[in-house]
Amino acid sequence: MFEPGDPARTGRVAFWDPAGGTPPASPGGEPGEADLVVPDEDGFTVRTVPVLRLTPARALPVLLHARRTTSTAPATAAPPASAAPATTAAAAPATATTAPTWPPAPATTATATATAEPSAPTAPLTATTSAPATTAPASTLSETLADLTGPADDDEDGQGVIVRWDGTRWSKDPAPGLPDVWEWSSVTAVAADDVWAYGTVRRDQRLVHFDGTRWTTVPTVGPVDDSFPEVPLDAVPGRLFKGGDALYTYADGAWQTFALPEQVHIRDIDALAADDAYATGMKYPVDGGHPVTYHWDGTTWTLLEEVPVRAGTDTAKIAVESTDSVYVAGWADDDARPPIPSVAHWNGAEWRDVTGDLSALYVHAIAPDGRGGLWVTGSDQTEPTSSGPVFWHYDGTVWTEQDGATAPDGDARWPSYTFYDLAPADDAGSFWAVGHYTTPLDPRGDQDVHGLIERSTPSPAS
Structure with a gap:
């Protein structure tokens, strides 16, 4: 249930267990109690129940996860411990439509190469596509071949999907062998x-x-x-890395496990090489708590x-350009104001806070620009x-703020755009943004x- 606040951003989503149990603890959660009107043998009664309160940003992935769980009622679902914003967002069925793109993306044949980082800053994103499935992490092989993952549309019977860009359009990957899952939450590519x-x-x-x-x-x-089921992956030639509650x-x-x-x-x-x-x-x-790297x-x-x-900053994103250029980013909640983002840079010897003018942003995605700088996005709360x-x-x-492209049917009154990943689209500085x-x-x-999938175009200066 939603508990409104004044100002509005202080509102909370409260989760409770219809069976009377206590919702599990969750990072960023606020345990408490609430009085609910519930049915009983004589009609209705007021019952005090234990609840777990989450900010809307932390509650969203929990609600979307519950939406995909057919055995659970989203309105009363006790959240898993993974109440922090995930790297995946669920969506209602989407009609595949594309807004006008300028300049148009090149239509070329699919030729796979090693992943290329952007080499120059780019102009604001101009390509907007309503995706065939909710988009989550992206991995780029070349300008003409990329993969996205996500949960399924309602008509997919609960099966997650992987979609691929072939240089002209996004479509569901037709290759055989994928097992049924609720969602594919991570994808990483070394080559085609x-x-x-x-x-x-x-x-x-x-x-897989x-x-x-x-x-x-x-x-x-x-x-x-159980706390963060959408664990990260990254692959380089000769080795795969996987996160979670261990490394x-x-x-x-063969697997090697490093206990945490x-x-x-x-x-x-984010890996540069197998070593x-x-x-x-x-x-x-x-x-x-505190961040770890x-x-x-x-x-x-x-x-x-x-x-x-x-x-109070939840650090959840890392971007590596070289051994002496590593960025880590996250954000903190504050009931009295919008989210407070933080970005730090490692120069090979020490960390430095470079947050600067970055503000009012739930940071969900970061990516190097190929020139020592950084792109950052997420959900703007200005x-x-x-x-x-x-x-x-x-x-x-x-820091410079730039606007992305808006969807023709997007909400124009409230914060309605969230991006969860960035990936290079070519070797000229363009990138994909998915959310x-x-x-x-x-x-x-x-x-x-x-x-939503957006693609930037190189600026004339680059």
């Missing part, structure tokens, strides 16, 4: 014939590999991370110095309330959530 994806169904995990012809399920290790590496058919302290969860991984990777996450709970040297993981971010998609660029000194947007409320008070 070396792609990995991770998904979950109930409390089981699925790891694509060899250019078909998908094959690969046995994985460790339990599902896992996979090479030559209790309540430490890895939220993002050079970085991972970030948190020692939870957020209030009283690890480095992999080909043999083991080593804990780096603590990232200098504001207390006051007075606006509705458009927003991207921030950091050139190493100054979702909402439509205006209809007369019944309902709204649709559509998957």
Whole structure:
């Protein structure tokens, strides 16, 4: 149930258990009680029940997860511990429509190369597509070949989907071998014939590999991370990295597990090579906890110095350009004002807070610009309330805010655009941004959530 607040941003979503149990603890959650009017033998009665209160931003992925769980009523679902914003957003069925694109994206044949980082800053995004399924993490192989993952539309009978860009359009990947899952939450590609994806169904995990012809399920290790089931993946030639409540590496058919302290969860991984990777996450709970960042040297993981971010910041994103240029980002809740983002930069020897003018943003995605700078996006909460998609660029000194493209049927009154991942679209500085947007409320008070893919175009200066 939603409990309104004044100002509106202080409202909370309260979860309760119809059976009378106590909802599980969750990072960022506020345990408490609430008086509810519930049916009984004589009609209705008032009952005090234990609840877990979450901010709308933290509650959204929980509600969307419950929506996909046919055995659970979303209105009363006790949240899993993964109440922090996930890297995946669910959506109602979307009609595939494309807004006018300028300049138009090139239509070329699919030729796979190693993943290329953007080489120059880009202009605001101009291509807007309502995706065939909700979009989540993206992995780029080349200008003409990319993969996206996400949960299924309602007509997919609960099966997650992987969609691919072939240089002209996005479409559901037709390759055989994918098992049924509720959602594919991570995808990472080394080449056109070396792609990995991770998904979950109930409390089981699925790891699959694509060899250019078909998908094959690969046995994985460790339990599902109940706190954050959408665990990160990153692959480089010769090795796969997997996060969660431990750090896992996979090479030559064998897994290696690096145990983490209790309540430490890895939220993002970015690898440069099989012997050079970085991972970030948190020692939870957020209030009283602290960020963690690890480095992999080909043999083991080593804990780096603590990232200098504001207390209460949930660090969940990492972007690596080189061994002396690593960015970590997150955001903090504050009931009295919009979210407070934080970005820190590692120069190979020490961390430096580079948040600067970045403000009022739930940070869900970051990506290097290929020139020492950074692109950042997520969900803009600037006051007075606006509705458009927003991207921030950091050139190493100054932050610049840029507008993305709006969907023709997007809500124009409230914050309605959220991006969960960024990936390079070519070697000229363009990138893909994937997420979702909402439509205006209809007369019944309902709204649709559509998957969203946007593509930037290089600026004339680049």
